[in-house]
Amino acid sequence: SSGIINSVDEFNEAVSNAQPGDVITLANGVWENAELLFEGNGTEDNPITLTVEEKGKVTLEGNSNLRLAGSYLVVEGLVFKNGFTPTTEVISFKKDKNTLANHSRITECVIDRYNNPERHEPDTWVAVYGNNNRVDHNHLVGKGNRGVTMIVRLNTKESEKNNNRIDHNYFGHRPNLGSNGGETLRIGTSHYSLVNSMTVVESNYFDRCNGEHEIISNKSYNNVYRDNVFYECTGTLTMRHGNETLVEGNVFIGNNKPSTGGIRVINGQQTVRNNYGVGLKGYRFRGAFVVMNGVPNSPLNRYFQVEDAEIHNNTFIECDHIQLCAGSDAERSAVPINSSMTNNIFYNPDKNDVFTVYDDISGIDFKNNLLSPNISAISENGFTARELEFEVNKYGLKIPKKLEGNQGAVLSDKLATKENTGVSWYPKDDIEVELSSGKTIVVSPGLNTLFDAAKNSKPGDILELENGTYTQTKTLAVGHPLTIKSKNSQKPTILFEKKSLFEISNGGSLSLEDLIFDGAESPDRTGNSVITTSKYSMNKNYKLFIEDCEFTNLDVNHSYDAIRVYKNTFADTISIKNSKFKTISGNVIALDKETDDIGIYNSEYVIMKNNVFSHVGGAALRLHRGGKDESTFGPFLEMDHCVFDNVGNDKRNKYDASVSLYGVQVIDIKNNIFNASKGVGMHLVVGEPIVNILNNNFFNSASISVTGDEKYTIRNSWSLPPAFD
Amino acid sequence: SSGIINSVDEFNEAVSNAQPGDVITLANGVWENAELLFEGNGTEDNPITLTVEEKGKVTLEGNSNLRLAGSYLVVEGLVFKNGFTPTTEVISFKKDKNTLANHSRITECVIDRYNNPERHEPDTWVAVYGNNNRVDHNHLVGKGNRGVTMIVRLNTKESEKNNNRIDHNYFGHRPNLGSNGGETLRIGTSHYSLVNSMTVVESNYFDRCNGEHEIISNKSYNNVYRDNVFYECTGTLTMRHGNETLVEGNVFIGNNKPSTGGIRVINGQQTVRNNYGVGLKGYRFRGAFVVMNGVPNSPLNRYFQVEDAEIHNNTFIECDHIQLCAGSDAERSAVPINSSMTNNIFYNPDKNDVFTVYDDISGIDFKNNLLSPNISAISENGFTARELEFEVNKYGLKIPKKLEGNQGAVLSDKLATKENTGVSWYPKDDIEVELSSGKTIVVSPGLNTLFDAAKNSKPGDILELENGTYTQTKTLAVGHPLTIKSKNSQKPTILFEKKSLFEISNGGSLSLEDLIFDGAESPDRTGNSVITTSKYSMNKNYKLFIEDCEFTNLDVNHSYDAIRVYKNTFADTISIKNSKFKTISGNVIALDKETDDIGIYNSEYVIMKNNVFSHVGGAALRLHRGGKDESTFGPFLEMDHCVFDNVGNDKRNKYDASVSLYGVQVIDIKNNIFNASKGVGMHLVVGEPIVNILNNNFFNSASISVTGDEKYTIRNSWSLPPAFD
Ligand SMILES: [Ca+2]
Ligand SMILES: [Ca+2]
Missing domain, CATH: 3.80.20 (24 nucleotide stem-loop, u2 snrnp hairpin iv. U2 a'; Chain A)
Incomplete structure (x- = not known):
């Protein structure tokens, strides 16, 4: 039979009646929460085909997924977006562990940022079981949560010597996961690694597949990787x-x-x-x-x-x-x-x-x-x-x-080329909007004027603040790239009455220039911060740039941090330059919320240059990467020309350091001055870190303490009285 | 002027033109994200009034709030629900710190569960500043996040000797916050506690205001509490x-x-x-x-x-x-x-x-x-x-x-009586649905039949499972009270392929009876659990009852827990009776996610009776309440007639105990048998806990270790070979 299918019920009926050569066509539109089981047996010459009315006009959204079971099945033209799978796989070559698909094909399908909002909740986009299957000309872009993008599984005999072919797929940008589990393709698992797999992976295009340090993880015998x-x-x-x-x-x-x-x-x-x-x-x-x-x-x-x-x-x-x-x-x-x-x-x-x-x-x-x-x-x-x-x-x-x-x-x-892979009808352009790529909006001082401007801004916009004082009674949710800067040479002052001034939520990035953040009107409670990430999981990475800013009077109560991050959030870059942090009861920033110690951390790059930290009770920086996993790159730290004056001396500073580093992979700390402050603590483990500590002055301060079993270089540590103005 | 107002813009115009005696009337309907500033000056005889077209038919929802500033203002009939304030206060007697309201009145207003989803994000529902104000006949029910329900603040001279009157309000049920910050009424702060306040609080009805151990916290001079x-x-x-x-x-x-x-x-x-x-x-x-x-x-x-x-x-x-x-x-x-x-x-x-x-x-x-x-x-x-x-x-x-x-x-x-307080036009009935108060639905074995039945259930429903095996490929979100039990005498078996079988989300409660939970099909990853709470904040308390159940084969990988809870969640009761927990690589339950050590904890009552724990790598129970705060009641633990057989011996058991207790307020552990297991560890601090450990047998096991400085009773500890069948 043929005909256009308009509902999951109609689909189920068509599938149960399908004969070799039948074509089941999904109607244009959004299929919400559609869990499709495509089970049947075609023949080599007459497969059963699942297709769409018009390519690019049929989308499976919400909690949709697809399972194939049987043989000689072809699926083409599905688009999964705006949601995530309710199970552990989006497209699966099995109904259940005993019922696989063989001699079947997934072609010209798209999976676009179909991500579980929980960053570390694992799932797989395409799971290949069985034999003689082909996965070709698909477009898979933007996997943001944990789990391999495409996997060939060898759990049962039926999947051995499988002759599966994975070809001409476009594997689009996969952002850094900051954890193991960000592979783009895996064939096998360690448990089944002695199995003869015989999968061919050829002519695929991998475009910035940066999830972790294994782009492809081969875990079985006799596979071929060719012309990718x-x-x-x-x-x-x-x-x-x-x-x-x-x-x-x-x-x-x-x-x-x-x-x-x-x-x-x-x-x-x-x-x-x-x-x-x-x-x-x-x-x-x-x-x-x-x-x-x-x-x-x-x-x-x-x-x-x-x-x-x-x-x-x-x-x-x-x-x-x-x-x-x-x-x-x-x-x-x-x-x-x-x-x-x-x-x-x-x-x-x-x-x-x-x-x-x-x-x-x-x-x-x-x-x-x-x-x-x-x-x-x-x-x-x-x-x-x-x-x-x-x-x-x-x-x-x-x-x-x-x-x-x-x-x-x-x-x-x-x-492979970008052109001969994936599909022609779905764009391969970048989706992300850059900071400061939008329009400029001038903001005047007053009550919540900045809040209103931020709320009405579009991704990439730049808010230019006129001279004066800005009081916010509400927290500014930063849900897209947003730049806030001074319009004139004088720095505007921003006051705020909520526990946090900025909350970077999923999809947000923030750039701040030439501003003063004054905590004088903060609530008299513990645990305030000027900038915070979402408390919830963020499956998109964020960026935070601070330049020529001042943070002051963050001391109405104890444990007031300049910047606070939460578990299940990840920054590509946190950069702080030419800025002053003065009178802070907590930390400037503690990037230590991934406490499971399985190789996860909170920021890839941390850059601190030409800053002054004075009268900070907690640490200027804590950066933590625990565990023995070796699958990731960072964190990377660059710290240059910073001054630490009376930093880290509060009894609540549990790090007992001004700069406390644990498991950091690249450390570059040079030309800094420490006065009457706690020192630098480093625990060096895992991954042969590159550590250079050069030309630092520790006066009336603790200096450098090192634990762990990795190599490091410390040169030119001084102890000279600094001349502050 | 008079006339019905239909938008915030019209409201602002009416307010700016308002003369003594004017009445501003909000039109019936939902006002979404309406931030109202009601500023003006009436006279004693001719106040300016903000009222509603029909009482009970005007609701302020989303992120709405109200500020008053000036004098002789009257507000009546507003209902705040389905949302939470974007600032730190819902109704505030100030525009900003210099512009207060005096001689003004809030009457017949309702605030109903208008709660920030973040349980520990603080805000206040009614904040009284200024003098000669009256807050009367309001209905305030169900505050679920941190922060005092109503507060009189004395920060400035204008608020001293204030003659404010708080009368005939209905303070409805406030659930246990499990933390300091759950007061229903506070007058003053410690900082301004020497101020002469002169507020009268009379004829108010406090109905199960159970947020914390201060229902009212008086913090200033010369206040009167009468006839409440x-x-x-x-x-x-x-x-x-x-x-x-x-x-x-x-x-x-x-x-x-x-x-x-x-x-x-x-x-x-x-x-x-x-x-x-x-x-x-x-x-x-x-x-x-x-x-x-x-x-x-x-x-x-x-x-x-x-x-x-x-x-x-x-x-x-x-x-x-x-x-x-x-x-x-x-x-x-x-x-x-x-x-x-x-x-x-x-x-x-x-x-x-x-x-x-x-x-x-x-x-x-x-x-x-x-x-x-x-x-x-x-x-x-x-x-x-x-x-x-x-x-x-x-x-x-x-x-x-x-x-x-x-x-x-x-x-x-x-x-005060329930009748002469609050308003007549808003019900004072209880809103919460009880477990097992709904209809009974019979469920047959199969793939995701239980998932589907749970998804289609209504609050309070009972799912009765026929004999057989139930396999779930999806996690069951438990968003309302739900009971799942066996229909017959034989226990059905439930298998599941996701990281967790049940996720109790905000508003959910779960009762399980006569069921077998078998982890054999769980994903081969660390950190599985059968039952989990939401990973996100829950501002509603939940209940979990387990009776006559078996949990088995929870060991596909390490750190598999039977029950896992997250930070910012709180159970009124977790009760486990007549159940077996066998072959578990992680913990049965670790209630230790409130790590800030400020007196917060994860469950008020924990009851474990007549259970068998065997071959459990982690702890059967960890229960943690850190910090020196004395504002809360629990946690309370009752553990009776349990058997611990080879429990706690995995190297990852960081508690080094089968039962590990920290800061628990009432401990009753009696008639238990420990064989080849870790023992009971107790850290006794804060609040003069009541601790009775009676008639327990520790054979070939560690027994009881106690740290801290509080009193306790241990009697009749034996070490006799147990006779298990
Ligand atoms: Ca890996
Ligand atoms: Ca209190």
Whole structure:
């Protein structure tokens, strides 16, 4: 039968009557809370098809999802948005654990920011079970909550040797989750990692898939990754578990963005050939190319030793980190063996120490690899240094001109592009609005004038405040990017009567310039703050910029913080520059609300430059990342030219420091002055953090205390009387 | 001018043009997000009036509020509901701190559960500033978030000697907040407690105002509390700060409910006369009548010594606790002086030890007081014991027949009643639906049949499950009272694939009977639970009853709890009886999410009787109340006839106990058996907890460890081999 379906009841009836060759067509419109079970058996020549009246005009919203069960089923043209799945999967190739779909296909479907509002509530967008299934030309963008975007599961026999094919999908921007569980594609789990999977992943486009440090997590045998493009993705294609993977012809374009990586090799019999990387800046497990150490007699969920790896004809241009024997430690002591690296190019005229060798590399046979002349070879034989000439190929990539030694990658005609992946009828443009990209609105002093202006603003708008005093009796909800600044050279003063002046809610970002925040009218209660995040989960990351501002009189009662964040919120960047914080009973900012200690934290980048903190009872900064997980990048801290004058001395300062850091991955603290203040406390664990503490003056103050077992550099700590004006 | 107003703009225009005698009338309908500023000056004979087209048909909803400023203003007939104030006050007698309202009146207004969704975000419903104002015949019911319901503020000179009058208001049910900040009426603050206030509070009806242990918190000089009725209110009328208070003619009806109290005396020159209490069961600071010790040279925010107190002609019938020198400790060492207790009646044939004397009472002169014969007098003179005869007065109160000694209270004709307070046009009925008060719905086994039945249920409904297996792929949101039980004698089995089976959301309560909860199909992740509260704030209290149930196979991964609660949620009761908990990797229940340690906790009553806990990695119970605040009642724990077999031994059990208690106020643990388990840990602090640990058997287990500085009783601890079948 055919005909247009208008309700879930009609759909169920059509499905139960469906014969091979039938086409079930969903009517245009919004399908709210539609849980579709598409169960049936077509034939190879006559599948049963679920399609839509017009592509792009049928959306499944609210708590909708789709399950497939049976064989020779085709689904095309569905769009999931404005909601999230009520179960743990949006599109599932199973009805229940015993009833899977085989020989079926999902094509030209869209899943767009279909996110559980709970950031750390896990779900999966596309879960592939069964065999001989194809997932192609789909558009998956903006997963904001925890859970792998697409997964191939191997829990039962029926899913082994599956010949599944994942191709020509557009994996759009996935923001940094700040936690494990942000992978874009995973095949298998550690538990089933010895299973022969035989899935082919080819010609997919990964566009800024930045959820965590595994873009792809391979966890089974005999999979193929071919002709995929990774555009500005942080992390790597990781052969986490399982042997005999073929990784060939993939392209990694870093554009010099931090934490962009390439390929990470673990386990036995891995082949990595003909891949190309450019401008990849990631370090350690996020390197352009990484070969890890294994664990002797590793349990399933740890690291198997690298053996029989064949790594040849790969090209890495202007990539910063090639990491060999990475992760070497007391547990991961099994070095790579019986492996070869042949005909590869490592070319980076701007960086001499591209290679880091963490352990014995005698188990890797190096042959005929080519280096830029500035790079020092890591073994006597197997490397040649020379200048290269480049040309730009049809994909816009910088490629060495043909070499007589046959080094480097030759790319395929089947390479993914933004155009040949996903669907033509759904835009791939960026959705996010930038701060200060909107119109400018002038605001006059008075009661709640700022509140009203903020409430009426549009995303990206700039509120320019005239000279004077602004009193707010209400909390300003910042639900979109908003900039507030002084119109003139004089700083306006903002007073407020609620517990918080600003609440950054989901989707919000805030930039403040040239303003004075005065807490004199705050309620006489504990726990006030000038800026707070939502108390609820935020599944969108936010940004906070503060420049040339003053925060003062935050002391009507104890525990008054300048900025307060909550659990299940995550900032891409918190930047505070050229600002003064004076007379504060609590902390300037404590980024320590992820207390489960499973590798989650509250902000990726924290930047504090040229600030003065004076008479602050609590800490100027607490930054916490607990747990042993190694899946994330940050947090990163840059602290430069700050003055701490009588900071941290209140009895309630539980950190016992002016700056208290726990598990921070990159620490750069230099040119700061501490007077009559608590010092810097650092607990250094996990992930080989990069720690540089340089040129700081601790006068009449505690200085630096370090715990944990990682390396660090402290140089030029002084104790000279500072001359404040 | 006159005429009906249809918008806030019209209102603003009418207000700006208003002349003495004008009446501004709001049109019938819902006023959404209406922030009304009613500013003007009427005259004594010709006030400006804000009224409504028809009483009960004008509601202010969303984020609405009202400010008054000027003089001789009258507001009548407004109803605030379905929302909460965007500022810190709903009705405020000020425009800003310099512009107050005087000679003004709020009458016949209603505020009904107009609560911020954030339980601990504070606000006030009626804030009285200025002088000669009257607040009368209002109906205020169901405040669920933190903050005093009505407050008289004395921040400026203009509010001193204010002659404000608060009368004939109906203060409806206020649920237990489980925290300080749940007062129903407060006059002054500690900071302004030496101010002469002169507010009269008379003929108000307080109906189960149970927010915290201060129903009224008097914090200034020279106020009068007269002819008010307190019906089943937990807590007391407390003279917290300020002298020269007159408390007379008030009636306290406890109906033998726990924690119901009467009057608490602190500070100098307090007069307490002619008050009547019956059936009051509260203990310590919640006693029927309490005289506290003070702090020598007390700071403003602590306890001034009681001196010159005149306590006469009060009647206490069937009240359990008269507390003298209450709170006596190292800090509160100043005993009452120069005080008298005369002509009072303390009559309770069922309790002999009605009086508790914590310190030296020689500073109180006892004269002509009357006791029931069973009660032992606390001083040689001043007490006479005799049997009394009673009659029922026109208010339905049990009153001693006229006595020749003139002891006891004589009540006024102006006493508040439920009828003569509040408004006639708004119902005073209870709103809450009870568990199991609805219809019965039979549910058959299958995929998501229980989910669907729960989703379609109405408040109070009972789902009866037929024999069989119920698999849920979705989490059941419990947003109203819901009962789920077995239809037959055999227990149905419930399996579930999401992180939690049940989520109790705001407004929900859950009763489970005769069911098996099997975690075998739970996702292989950490942190599952069978039952969870909302992760978000709940401003309504919930109840959870579990009877004759089994919880099993909760161990797919670590940290799987049977029940998990979140911060900013509060249970009136969690009761678990005749149930089995077997093979659980996490805790049965950890009520420890209020980590700010400011006297907040997660459940008032916890009852565990006749349960078996076996192979539980974490604790069977953690119950935490941190901080030094003394404003609340619980938590209360009753644990009887439970078996603990291999409980608490997982390395992740951070409590290092099977039962871990911190700051619990009443602990009753008896007749339990512990085998190969961690023991009972108790930290006893704050509030003179009542602790009885009797007849427990600890075999091959840790037993009881106690820290803290409070008294407790442990008797009959055994260590005998148990005979389990
Ligand atoms: Ca991962
Ligand atoms: Ca209180």
